[in-house]
Amino acid sequence: MNLRDHPDLLDQLAASHALGTLRGGARRRFETLARDNPGVRARALLWQECFASLTELQPADLPSPNVWKRIENQLAVLQAQALAARAPASDVPLARLRRALGLWRGAALAGALATVAAVAVGVRLDRQVDQSGVQLAQLRQQGEQLTAQLQKASYVEYVAVLQGDNTDASVLVTFDPVKRSLTLKRVGNYQEASDRSLELWALPVSGGPKSLGVMGEGPLARLTAAEGEVAPAPALAITLEPKGGVPPGSGPTGPVVFKGPLLKTTL
């Protein structure tokens, strides 16, 4: 029997195919026919579109507000991965980082600051270009300090520049896996309210964020973390939490204030 001579049967098959109830050999035969014949294909597509509308007809319901927070965190990871892929920085040599920071220190032009930082560590600093001279001076000073620190350090294995989400400030993070030491340095003038704390999170590829500790109010914070907690995460984020951070074992509850990719450096 030639199906093309039986438009009613053909339509019934196209609808069953789109609904998903046409299975096995009958499904394969129909698909072969559709590939050969644009008219059959058109009917199949019409029915697929028709049943797709079923998704528009389901009763709405409110998801938990945590869903958006989880999406936001995962999005930070995706963006970090994209940035890391664009600047071939999965292994930024420390020398290059030093050079970048040296240039940063000497940068007379704000534009150069943004370009170099973006190239070297794959981070967008363009928003900071518009900052006041005071902040630039601050940045330079912080950059100098960081450079000095980096030069003193035996080596630095991991570096992250966490960008402000709604602020021009940022946080520089270095991690020494041997000393199990995380160093966080505030750049710019972000200061949380006195009843709040900033909490640092590793954002693993799968699973929820893992707390790495809570920052004090000072410009510099040191936390202890094992390599296994930090290294597998492609990105880090800092959220604004109640004073002292969230209870152990729970996920972030507040907004992401800073986030950025974690880059491995080699000597």
Next chain:
Amino acid sequence: MLTDHPDQSLIDLMQRIAAHDQDASAALRELYDQTSSRLYGVALRVTGNREWAEDALQDAYLNIWRIAGDYRASLSPPMAWLGVIVRSRALDFLRRRNSERVDRNQELDDFVQETVASEAVDPADAVSTSEQAFALRQCLSRLEPKQREVVSLAYLRDLSHGELAVQLKLPLGTVKTWIRRGIEQLRHCMQRFA
């Protein structure tokens, strides 16, 4: 006028997301605010479980982030396009969970039987839908509630006759008849909207 079409704001948002620039995550947030309750409804119907539906919804929005740029080429109404993404994510999720957990079928059974038993499955919320969805709703409303539910579940959960029979504890012959007649009625009804 094209710009006045209610779909246009969703289409604009998807273009902003596709740019993957600094403004893109704000656009995703707006899209989420406008669509998450309806898409969560889809995920809930597919998975039959709030926790899994939320996981599927999370996956779906991250996928939307990745492929928003493909929307334009699809020519589908935006809510249907988004709905298909959520359905497919939710199905992936069910299949993964299915292979991990054997007690799942029991929970799903209870859920399905509840929805089949309920008469309140007329999805005629007065929310804006595409013309196509409007037509489908008209045609579905002419089916008997049970028949409508079996057809809907076959699609939303990607179930075969046999799986539907097991999950709904109905004889296989009954399921086949309901589906065949359901499709036939839909075909005749949809022709009038074509």
